[in-house]
Amino acid sequence: MSREKILAAVAKNKPTSTPLPQIQNFGNQYADLAEQFRSVLTTIGGEVVRVKDWEEIRAYIQTHFVGFRIITTIGELSDMAQNSWLQSDPHSLNNVGLAVLQGQFAVAENGSMWVTEAEMGQRAAPFIAESLALVVKISEIVPKMHDAYARIGSADYGFGAFIAGPSKTADIEQSLVLGAHGPKSMVAFLID
Amino acid sequence: MKVGLFIPCYVDQFYPKVGIATLQLLEKFGCQVSYPSKQTCCGQPMANSGYEHLTHDCNRLFINNFAEYDYIVSPSGSCVLHIKEHLHAPESETQNEGKATHIRKRIYELTEFLTDILKVENLEARFPFRVGLHQSCHGQRGLHLSQMSELVATPFSKPEQLLNMVKDVELVKLSRKDECCGFGGTFCVAEEAVSSRMGIDRIDDHVKNGTQVLTGGDMSCLMHLEGVIRRRKLPIKVMHIAEILTATE
Amino acid sequence: MTINHATAAEKFNKDFDRTTWHDETLWWVRQKRDRAAFSIPEWEKLRDTASQIKHNVLSNLDTYLVEFEKNAQKNGITVHWAADAHEHNEIILSILKKQGVTQIVKSKSMLTEECHLNPYLAENGVEVVDTDLGERIVQLADEPPSHIVLPCIHWKKEEIGVLFHKHLGTPEGCADPTLLTHAARENLREKFLTRRVAITGVNFAVAETGEFVVCTNEGNADMGAHLADVHIACMGIEKIIPQRVHLGVFLRLLARSATGQPITTYSSHFAKPRAGQEMHIVLVDNGRTTQLGREEFRNSLKCIRCGACMNTCPVYRRSGGHSYHNAVAGPIGSILAPNLDMTKNADLPFASTLCGSCSNVCPVKINIHEQLYEWRQVLTKSGHSPTAKTLGMKAMAAVLSNPSVYRLSGKMGRLALANVPFVVNNSLNPWYKQREMPEPPKESFGEWYKKNRG
Numbered sequence: 083m084s085r086e087k088i089l090a091a092v093a094k095n096k097p098t099s100t101p102l103p104q105i106q107n108f109g110n111q112y113a114d115l116a117e118q119f120r121s122v123l124t125t126i127g128g129e130v131v132r133v134k135d136w137e138e139i140r141a142y143i144q145t146h147f148v149g150f151r152i153i154t155t156i157g158e159l160s161d162m163a164q165n166s167w168l169q170s171d172p173h174s175l176n177n178v179g180l181a182v183l184q185g186q187f188a189v190a191e192n193g194s195m196w197v198t199e200a201e202m203g204q205r206a207a208p209f210i211a212e213s214l215a216l217v218v219k220i221s222e223i224v225p226k227m228h229d230a231y232a233r234i235g236s237a238d239y240g241f242g243a244f245i246a247g248p249s250k251t252a253d254i255e256q257s258l259v260l261g262a263h264g265p266k267s268m269v270a271f272l273i274d
Numbered sequence: 275m276k277v278g279l280f281i282p283c284y285v286d287q288f289y290p291k292v293g294i295a296t297l298q299l300l301e302k303f304g305c306q307v308s309y310p311s312k313q314t315c316c317g318q319p320m321a322n323s324g325y326e327h328l329t330h331d332c333n334r335l336f337i338n339n340f341a342e343y344d345y346i347v348s349p350s351g352s353c354v355l356h357i358k359e360h361l362h363a364p365e366s367e368t369q370n371e372g373k374a375t376h377i378r379k380r381i382y383e384l385t386e387f388l389t390d391i392l393k394v395e396n397l398e399a400r401f402p403f404r405v406g407l408h409q410s411c412h413g414q415r416g417l418h419l420s421q422m423s424e425l426v427a428t429p430f431s432k433p434e435q436l437l438n439m440v441k442d443v444e445l446v447k448l449s450r451k452d453e454c455c456g457f458g459g460t461f462c463v464a465e466e467a468v469s470s471r472m473g474i475d476r477i478d479d480h481v482k483n484g485t486q487v488l489t490g491g492d493m494s495c496l497m498h499l500e501g502v503i504r505r506r507k508l509p510i511k512v513m514h515i516a517e518i519l520t521a522t523e
Numbered sequence: 524m525t526i527n528h529a530t531a532a533e534k535f536n537k538d539f540d541r542t543t544w545h546d547e548t549l550w551w552v553r554q555k556r557d558r559a560a561f562s563i564p565e566w567e568k569l570r571d572t573a574s575q576i577k578h579n580v581l582s583n584l585d586t587y588l589v590e591f592e593k594n595a596q597k598n599g600i601t602v603h604w605a606a607d608a609h610e611h612n613e614i615i616l617s618i619l620k621k622q623g624v625t626q627i628v629k630s631k632s633m634l635t636e637e638c639h640l641n642p643y644l645a646e647n648g649v650e651v652v653d654t655d656l657g658e659r660i661v662q663l664a665d666e667p668p669s670h671i672v673l674p675c676i677h678w679k680k681e682e683i684g685v686l687f688h689k690h691l692g693t694p695e696g697c698a699d700p701t702l703l704t705h706a707a708r709e710n711l712r713e714k715f716l717t718r719r720v721a722i723t724g725v726n727f728a729v730a731e732t733g734e735f736v737v738c739t740n741e742g743n744a745d746m747g748a749h750l751a752d753v754h755i756a757c758m759g760i761e762k763i764i765p766q767r768v769h770l771g772v773f774l775r776l777l778a779r780s781a782t783g784q785p786i787t788t789y790s791s792h793f794a795k796p797r798a799g800q801e802m803h804i805v806l807v808d809n810g811r812t813t814q815l816g817r818e819e820f821r822n823s824l825k826c827i828r829c830g831a832c833m834n835t836c837p838v839y840r841r842s843g844g845h846s847y848h849n850a851v852a853g854p855i856g857s858i859l860a861p862n863l864d865m866t867k868n869a870d871l872p873f874a875s876t877l878c879g880s881c882s883n884v885c886p887v888k889i890n891i892h893e894q895l896y897e898w899r900q901v902l903t904k905s906g907h908s909p910t911a912k913t914l915g916m917k918a919m920a921a922v923l924s925n926p927s928v929y930r931l932s933g934k935m936g937r938l939a940l941a942n943v944p945f946v947v948n949n950s951l952n953p954w955y956k957q958r959e960m961p962e963p964p965k966e967s968f969g970e971w972y973k974k975n976r977g
Contacts, residue, residue: 096581096584099582100578101579126788192786204749226771228771231767234767240795241794245788246787251657254704256551259701263742264745285968288963292968294968297972312926313926314924320923321896323912325900411876426563456876466529467535471542473958501958501961504958
């Protein structure tokens with residue numbers, strides 16, 4: 083059995099045990115978390131829109147995504163979207179124009195937002211849609227990734243992702259192109 | 275203090291004036307300098323080629339030549355680094371390991387000896403030229419003579435600190451301040467194409483930024499770069515830093 | 524017979540302007556890395572922390588592997604163990620056969636490159652489509668990636684235009700990166716929608732939770748995995764980290780070191796298969812336990828495959844990834860490859876000036892340049908050096924060990940210019956190809972000293 087062979091070889095060859103280091107938090111160097119988040123996410127191709135309430139989000143979507151197939155898991159926006167998609171074959175989401183999902187929280191240092199399967203509805207949703215909108219409460223921005231994992235703790239999820247901007251590539255001569263295989267655009271709504 | 279002058283083999287053979295300038299600098303600051311006449315080489319050419327096991331005789335010789343000095347000083351970061359990292363008594367002569375340890379701890383590259391041990395603050399030198407400094411990797415990344423561009427850390431530079439004491443020197447700002455020149459010991463012939471190309475690119479950076487005199491703390495890098503300059507007939511003069519620190523032009 | 528690095532690099536350097544372009548493109552990435560690193564005041568402490576976590580991992584790897592296996596199984600993931608590349612490939616093929624699948628999608632995995640999975644599956648009638656854009660480009664060109672993070676960094680956009688015109692039907696002469704990328708997007712979207720099995724790599728696997736993390740910018744790993752009935756993730760055993768909280772350290776370092784981004788677009792945490800889906804993970808040794816036993820080289824197993832050492836390496840930038848004839852090129856590849864095959868890779872530790880820049884950018888502080896030096900000693904002692912070189916070195920050592928012989932040959936040497944230690948073992952002396960030798964002085968320093976101070 084390779085399993086036993088590998089484990090035996092590791093046991094034989096591993097060095098003397100050294101302790102795990104303390105993981106420091108390194109504090110918060112950002113005066114304004116929302117501004118730091120906005121500034122980072124916009125430099126990596128995302129858009130950040132500050133909104134007071136759901137009505138503003140609704141208005142934004144109505145202006146920018148006319149005629150698109152919209153899906154969401156957010157109760158407040160359910161009337162704008164189809165509601166029969168949650169149980170359907172994920173391949174059928176191929177024509178989704180916009181997925182609007184809730185992010186649990188955002189990270190100021192890198193412009194990412196944490197979204198788990200519960201908010202995604204279907205795992206494919208934030209990836210297969212032409213555009214992605216994530217809604218995060220402005221009070222839910224943490225400074226750094228250490229804070230992010232402290233926040234996640236030992237949460238039980240089947241799948242979760244930090245998402246930072248639209249999908250992108252620079253594989254052709256280091257020229258940045260938005261819209262590789264996932265969404266071509268991404269907007270983060272920071273809601274009061 | 276008793277200083278043993280270690281002049282690397284290729285400096286001894288090809289650049290005696292660098293040895294002379296080094297000696298003059300040390301004497302100028304009151305060191306009692308001797309040059310052990312039986313010295314040859316630090317052994318690095320063999321070691322870096324994978325033949326560290328052939329360096330025992332060089333090591334024995336080095337220990338015999340330099341064990342008695344308070345400090346050992348050399349105008350070559352690369353050779354000093356090799357001694358610092360690899361000088362040990364041959365296995366059959368473990369009684370001499372103490373001497374080897376003494377040498378490893380007391381050997382200094384010239385510029386760091388001037389700034390850190392002699393704490394030189396005034397050189398009374400003048401050199402009215404645009405000077406481009408080549409940071410040799412072994413001096414910089416090995417001996418930490420200057421801060422390294424990769425590290426998120428406070429900048430400093432011992433050779434620049436000294437060059438700034440020379441009247442009328444204008445230091446050239448390079449596009450890549452600490453990229454390797456491509457010398458690399460036997461690399462310069464074993465990987466001739468890449469080595470030459472790296473040298474050409476370093477020189478190009480100096481040409482673009484207006485270097486009149488190219489300097490550095492390692493004559494091996496400078497020998498390689500000078501080879502490129504002369505082949506391309508470029509109007510750049512090459513001098514070891516010791517020569518500029520003793521200049522009175 | 525593999526072409527050695529020096530010969531391949533010489534060929535690469537024949538095109539002067541292209542070498543300039545390759546060097547400058549990668550230097551640009553190094554500069555982006557610098558800007559990202561310098562925006563984090565605690566950068567060096569993060570590197571220390573990451574290195575220490577990895578050291579703890581290496582020293583408890585068996586415990587963590589068992590813990591990971593237990594938790595992954597609890598999560599509903601099937602765990603496989605592969606002693607070598609062949610077993611890894613067989614495991615994958617057996618899963619595909621069970622599914623009756625002959626067409627699959629695969630996102631980036633250097634491990635599958637190392638195991639030569641694609642050719643193996645092709646021989647067994649399975650078509651693999653690489654979905655990372657860069658990997659797709661080199662796949663269409665029938666080449667291996669030349670860089671672990673930027674697989675087609677050696678390709679110009681005009682050449683990609685020609686390739687895509689031929690394979691994807693883009694307009695002739697189209698070299699616009701956006702248009703080319705979107706053409707690949709259209710083409711690969713169809714593959715994602717129709718393939719039932721997706722392979723991904725693994726960036727980190729967490730022992731404590733049994734989850735694994737895959738980082739991409741393109742979203743291709745997610746598109747593959749979330750649309751497929753079966754997700755197979757392949758990882759080297761060293762990818763384990765103890766706890767979820769450690770991801771905070773590594774995800775801060777990875778993308779900043781790799782491309783200068785603050786984080787990859789997607790950092791996907793796969794903990795359980797989705798309802799109705801199968802999820803497999805293959806834990807691969809393939810020489811890693813041997814490397815673990817090599818005290819001076821085991822730190823190479825800390826590598827998180829960011830590619831920073833390649834981008835900063837002045838030799839890599841001027842010789843191209845293919846010159847390293849190994850799945851992982853550049854400085855890190857040169858310390859990993861001899862562990863796999865000393866004879867075939869004996870040249871790689873010499874493809875370096877030992878400048879040390881690689882060790883300084885490494886986010887887990889692998890002493891890469893020191894290991895290159897150590898590999899040189901190991902390879903030489905184990906008889907992997909050319910005889911002529913050994914003879915030359917012995918002759919040089921003999922001269923340098925004897926002061927009077929040295930003085931004498933120095934005198935002659937200054938005339939013949941043959942005694943520079945660096946060139947003494949080369950009869951044709953390649954130094955002269957592009958460089959002059961120093962002009963010999965009348966006397967050596969030793970002779971001057973004797974006259975003036977003696």
